[in-house]
Amino acid sequence: MMRLLFALALLFSTAAFAVEPGEMLADPALEARAREVSKSLRCVVCQNETIDESNAELAKDMRLLVRRRILAGDTNAQVLHYMVQRYGDFVLLKPRFTAITALLWTGPALILILGAFGWVRVARRGTGAPPPLSAEEAAQVAALKDEPT
Amino acid sequence: MTSSRWLYLLPIAAIVFLVAMFGKRLVDVENGSDPHILPSVLLNTPVPAFSLAPLPGRPASTAKPFTTDDLKGHVTLLNVWGSWCIACLEEHPMLVEIAKEGVVPIASIDWRDTPERAQAWLAEHGDPYTEIGQDPHSATAIDLGVTGAPETFLVDAQGIIRYKQIGPITPEVWQTTLKPLIASLQK
Numbered sequence: 001m002m003r004l005l006f007a008l009a010l011l012f013s014t015a016a017f018a019v020e021p022g023e024m025l026a027d028p029a030l031e032a033r034a035r036e037v038s039k040s041l042r043c044v045v046c047q048n049e050t051i052d053e054s055n056a057e058l059a060k061d062m063r064l065l066v067r068r069r070i071l072a073g074d075t076n077a078q079v080l081h082y083m084v085q086r087y088g089d090f091v092l093l094k095p096r097f098t099a100i101t102a103l104l105w106t107g108p109a110l111i112l113i114l115g116a117f118g119w120v121r122v123a124r125r126g127t128g129a130p131p132p133l134s135a136e137e138a139a140q141v142a143a144l145k146d147e148p149t
Numbered sequence: 150m151t152s153s154r155w156l157y158l159l160p161i162a163a164i165v166f167l168v169a170m171f172g173k174r175l176v177d178v179e180n181g182s183d184p185h186i187l188p189s190v191l192l193n194t195p196v197p198a199f200s201l202a203p204l205p206g207r208p209a210s211t212a213k214p215f216t217t218d219d220l221k222g223h224v225t226l227l228n229v230w231g232s233w234c235i236a237c238l239e240e241h242p243m244l245v246e247i248a249k250e251g252v253v254p255i256a257s258i259d260w261r262d263t264p265e266r267a268q269a270w271l272a273e274h275g276d277p278y279t280e281i282g283q284d285p286h287s288a289t290a291i292d293l294g295v296t297g298a299p300e301t302f303l304v305d306a307q308g309i310i311r312y313k314q315i316g317p318i319t320p321e322v323w324q325t326t327l328k329p330l331i332a333s334l335q336k
Contacts, residue, residue, distance in 0.1 A: 044187060044296040044297075045296060045297060047185060057261060057287075058287060058290070058291075058295075058296070058297075061261075061286055061287035061290075061291065062287075062291065064286070065287075065288075065291060085190075086190070086191070086197075086291060086292060086293070086294045087187060087190065087294050087296075088187065088188070088189075088190040088294075090187055111160075111163075114156070114159065114160075117156075118156070118157065
């Protein structure tokens with residue numbers, strides 16, 4: 001029972017975040033936007049984390065910068081663009097859809113369609129009736145039938 | 150084979166392609182290419198404007214704000230460092246040597262540091278810098294796309310970033326990359 005509860009607790013645990021109370025904006029709507037933007041930005045130090053999660057000092061400075069930009073009136077898109085201007089596309093966690101990344105974005109769907117196509121073909125053909133025997137094979141069967149096993 | 154059979158070769162071709170790509174990257178990393186390094190998007194663009202408080206306790210000529218204007222008129226190495234940064238300590242003797250060579254001035258940004266700690270660190274390890282600006286909250290570091298310390302920018306006489314060294318400047322980097330580039334920019 002305890003193990004089941006423990007497993008359930010783990011299943012529903014959420015990711016940690018590194019935002020300290022001192023960083024948060026007073027306006028909850030703006031703070032929510034800041035969190036949303038932070039979750040789309042990659043920490044350039046710990047590169048598998050968002051700046052929202054990362055404990056790196058630079059991540060903290062970037063979180064504060066995001067909040068300053070939002071207070072200065074930037075939209076979410078403008079704040080993201082501000083960061084991309086300085087760090088490049090890699091700082092976005094969701095790669096932009098460009099000619100280069102098109103295959104990355106559409107690849108899984110394409111493979112799924114290809115696989116579905118292949119599956120339908122195989123399913124439709126099915127086992128079916130085997131082709132008729134050739135003369136040589138018919139003679140072999142006849143010979144086998146005549147011999148008692 | 151019928152045309153539909155060729156279609157079933159596609160997944161195999163895709164796998165072969167992927168394995169080749171992964172293999173190439175593995176070989177690159179083995180040969181020293183660091184997958185964590187973010188290439189600079191600011192190459193061949195002007196240094197983002199900044200005006201930083203100078204580190205106190207240095208020659209009177211540096212007791213004014215360190216700004217982007219100070220980078221114009223000559224080729225400069227702009228080094229981002231901090232007294233907390235171990236790799237900067239590794240790099241520092243190299244910077245002291247470069248300063249002695251007199252080929253190029255080294256200005257710097259003291260990143261996320263306090264004046265007291267920075268002054269103590271420089272007193273102990275040497276001060277090769279012409280200018281030192283303080284950036285306690287990463288404002289300028291982020292404008293420069295800094296991801297860690299030490300990072301060094303090679304800025305030409307017009308204030309354009311021509312090269313970014315991520316990580317310490319080793320003797321090899323100095324001799325084979327930076328020095329020739331500086332020479333060509335100084336012509």
